[in-house]
C-alpha cells in the first residue's frame with residue numbers, strides 16, 4: 001500500500017492504537033499530524049510527523065487539527081478519530097461527569113473532527129477518507145459501559161449517515177471496531193491471565209480477536225488507500241488474527257396484522273420472535 005502524497009490526522013495517537021495507526025500510515029508514505037493530550041510530540045518525532053496536542057471534543061481543537069495538516073503539508077486526505085477515554089460504572093453509579101467526559105471525547109470529538117475534515121475535503125474537491133472508531137461495546141452493549149457503549153454505537157451511526165452525505169464528494173466514511181492489548185484493555189478481568197505475556201496464543205488472537213495495536217493498523221492503512229475507494233458506510237472489525245464485517249441492524253422477524261396492533265395481540269405473537277442476546281460474548285479463556 002502506497003500512501004505517498006496523502007496527509008492524515010490521527011487523534012489520540014500518543015500511545016496505544018492511535019500510535020500504531022500513525023506509525024503505519026507514516027510507514028506507508030503518508031504525512032501524519034499526531035494529536036493527543038500527551039505524547040504527541042514524541043510520536044511525531046519518531047515518525048517524522050507534526051504534533052498537534054490538545055483535547056478533542058471542541059470545535060476549536062478539531063479546526064486546529066485540520067489547520068495543522070494544511071499549514072504543514074498543504075492539504076488533508078485522511079481523518080482518523082481514535083482518541084478515547086473510559087469512565088466505567090453501572091448506570092446507577094455513573095455521574096454526570098463520567099457520562100459527559102466520555103460522550104464529549106468519543107461522540108462529540110468524532111463529530112467535530114469529522115465535520116472539520118469534511119469541510120476541508122469538500123473544498124479540496126479530491127475526495128478523502130474519514131475513519132471513525134467503534135467498539136464491540138457499541139455493537140452489543142457492555143456491562144458498566146453506559147457512556148462508552150452509547151457513544152460507540154452513535155459513532156457507527158455517524159459512519160452510516162456520513163457515508164451517504166459525503167458520497168458525492170468521494171469522501172468515504174467507515175467505522176473500525178478494533179480490539180487490542182492496550183492500557184484500555186489490560187485491566188479487563190477476563191484478560192488477567194494475559195498480563196505480562198509477550199505473545200498471545202492463537203486461540204486469543206483468533207477467537208478473542210486480541211493481539212497488539214500493530215495488528216489493527218493495516219485496516220486503517222487499507223481504508224486510507226486508493227484500494228478502498230469503493231468501501232464506505234461499513235463497520236469493520238479487526239484484532240489479532242481476525243478481520244470481520246458487522247451487519248447493519250436488520251429486522252430478524254416480523255408479523256403483520258390488518259389495522260395495526262393491540263397490546264393483547266402483541267402479547268400473543270411476541271413469544272414467537274427469537275429473543276436477541278445482549279452484551280459482548282466471548283469464548284471462555286482457558287490458558288492452562
Ligand SMILES: NC(=O)c1ccc[n+]([C@@H]2O[C@H](COP(=O)([O-])OP(=O)(O)OC[C@H]3O[C@@H](n4cnc5c(N)ncnc54)[C@H](O)[C@@H]3O)[C@@H](O)[C@H]2O)c1
Pocket residue numbers: 011012013014015016017018035036037038054055056057081082083084085105109133134135136177178179180181182183184185
Ligand atoms: N483497545 C481495545 O481493545 C479497543 C476496543 C474497542 C475500541 N477501542 C477504541 O480505540 C481507541 C484507542 O484506544 P486504545 O485502546 O489505544 O486506548 P489508550 O487509552 O491506550 O489510548 C487512547 C489515547 O487517547 C488519548 N485521549 C484521551 N482523551 C483525549 C482527548 N480528549 N483528546 C485527545 N486525545 C485523547 C489518550 O491520552 C490516549 O493516548 C479508543 O477510541 C477506544 O475506545 C479500543
